[in-house]
Amino acid sequence: MSAPVEDRRESWDGPVPVPTGATVPFWEGTLEGDLRYQECDCGNRQLYPRAVCTDCGAEDPPFEESEGVGTIYTYTVCHVPGEPGFADRTPYIVGAIELAEGPRLLALLDADPDVLEIGASVAVTFWRLSDEAAMPVFVPE
């Protein structure tokens, strides 16, 4: 897959991801429009990236590319900004997205709150926030 990556570096005042350790390959992928998760040889799939498999304990489980689609497990519409740089954005929607491959991911939902529902299909896009990282943002399919 390669999902759209929109450059938001100029307009973004919020927190930006800081790639460290096991998360570096994930954030590298986002710059290319790729959503990566870890899939261990034992079959366990996980996000966020970690230095060990949470099932068998293998070190540095390899990354796979997600298809970038999933469903809304749940969501909230934030009327109070939770981070610096979000005041002008309220209300905004944060969801827990269940990827088709299984792992869940917390992410902004770029959608109309009035038509959102749990279980709805969504697809990933990316907002590039820094030279090092783009944030996954999901839109209704």
Added chain:
Amino acid sequence: MAEPILAGVAESELGETPDRNWLDNAAIATVRALEDAGCSLADVDGVAVAGGNDYMPALVLSEYLDLDEPSFLEGTEIGGSSFEHFCGHVRDAMTRGEADVVVVAYGSTGKTGPGRDRSLEETHPVDGFVRPTGLFRPPGAYAMAARRHMHEYGTTEEQLAEVAVSTREWASMNPKAAQQDPITVDDVLESRQIAEPFNLLDCCLVSDGGGAVVLVSEEKARELGVPEIAVAGVASTSTHRQDISEMPDMTTTGAAVTGPNAFAQAGITHDDVDVAEIYDSFTYTALVTLEDLGFCEKGAGGEFVSGGTTAPGGELPMNTQGGGLSYCHPGHFGIFVLIEAARQLRGDYEGDRQVDDAEVAVAHGTGGLLSSSSTVVLRREA
């Protein structure tokens, strides 16, 4: 196994304490709780502390109080359930004969103190996955869990509001409660939106303040002549931490594990429970915990809390001091559920505020983002 006796309880000033830091509030609560137990700082041989955003909090408080070589030190930080969790460690320590008088203390300046350092540098890697979404934590995280519960079980915003309404009824009888004016379901639904489905009155207060409880051995309790409120069961667990999306099932908390464990240790059933002090950082926190502790079927929490079940005169008196929703919430509310449970079992109150002949109480703490659960069963010995 020894059963520690909850011999003394106290709060510091609550609300706003701009001239105090967390340690001042923890220390004030500690000396007041010791006085309540009829003993003094010289008797203390153990200290357990959480919260306060300090490194090595048990050492910090021990130094501040100039404790004389305490043999039991505990500073495990599992958020709002830390103090319930400590009760198990204190029990173990007393069984080994390691301590006779242990202070469990908390202090905070959650309302007037300095804000948290917001730097992302060198923090946990999950922060990079959570903070850029702007999720307002903790309310937004709990709201997401509540929304999932509504989806799976048909729970309504009105039912969530019932928790706040019943809790406020109790608060109206507590002079220490920050909010004492009665409210209706409509008041909750019409209050300012915070993170859907939560409005302002679905969310706990933000307060300064501290609390402490004194746990003593059975032998020491007899010496002090205090009412014997025994720690009859304790259990803790966790399901996740920083990222609510890591919670395996947002409609089931760790209380589903800790409740049965603590009840079995104490040898009680739900019918034995006279009063429940259940962590209520949000209306949903209390509702889902009641389900997970088994006071009703899974998914039936909305129905259970409707119609005043947990209000004064109801079938299950809950959060009888007004809870985190109306009384105080300095950040780790878990100390206050222990304090109130003990007071109800001692029969400290008069009139409707006192639960009639309360012998068994459940005190439940929740920490993080619905992340940790600790259940304590307290029993008044005949």
